Amino acid sequence: MATQNLFFPSITPLSPISKQHSCVISVNHHCSFTRRRETNVNGRLGKLNVSIESDRLQSVEKSHGKDYGVVSIHHVGILCENLERSIAFYKDLLGLEVNLARPNDKLPYRGAWLWVGSEMIHLMELPNPDPLTGRPEHGGRDRHTCIAIRDVSKLKAIFDEAGISYTLSKSGRPAIFARDPDGNALEFTQVD
Numbered sequence: 001m002a003t004q005n006l007f008f009p010s011i012t013p014l015s016p017i018s019k020q021h022s023c024v025i026s027v028n029h030h031c032s033f034t035r036r037r038e039t040n041v042n043g044r045l046g047k048l049n050v051s052i053e054s055d056r057l058q059s060v061e062k063s064h065g066k067d068y069g070v071v072s073i074h075h076v077g078i079l080c081e082n083l084e085r086s087i088a089f090y091k092d093l094l095g096l097e098v099n100l101a102r103p104n105d106k107l108p109y110r111g112a113w114l115w116v117g118s119e120m121i122h123l124m125e126l127p128n129p130d131p132l133t134g135r136p137e138h139g140g141r142d143r144h145t146c147i148a149i150r151d152v153s154k155l156k157a158i159f160d161e162a163g164i165s166y167t168l169s170k171s172g173r174p175a176i177f178a179r180d181p182d183g184n185a186l187e188f189t190q191v192d
Helices: 054-061 083-093 152-162
Strands: 004-007 031-039 045-052 075-080 111-116 119-125 144-149 166-168 175-179 185-190
Touching: 075 083, 083 111, 083 119, 152 175, 152 185
Parallel strands: 004 031, 075 119, 144 185
Antiparallel strands: 031 045, 111 119, 166 175, 175 185
């Protein structure tokens, strides 16, 4: 499959409500888009990498006439018992940035929003209805959130230094599975 790298110096948000960087394109092959380090509509500095495979794009548009505008995953909600402990894990250990533009005082529970590329993790300090024991040792066999990263070996070294338990992908691909302080499974898969 051919790959084409294009640079778009400015991308207009899809809508003023979502403020997501989105565009509609027509392609005949795989394309990679990279937005250079600049300020986006939320005032956040960052690099946005999006890959769109034409077959997938067409299937989203034509999935049984249910084209209601799927763009991407906006955020994943993760329950935590102690917000400060979770922020220490996600921000201090993993290096994710807190999105200060997201309101933390509008909900009836404590929480924080952390950037994962152009999407977010929403930490919510709420009771966890799931059992913490009896979960699969390998996070790939449990509900999990997958984060695309550039270098699994560097993350492995970070986990080793911090004493974080992990397992590697059972298929042999470059991926590492770990759990956050509340037992939520996380997959980190290496992408080009």
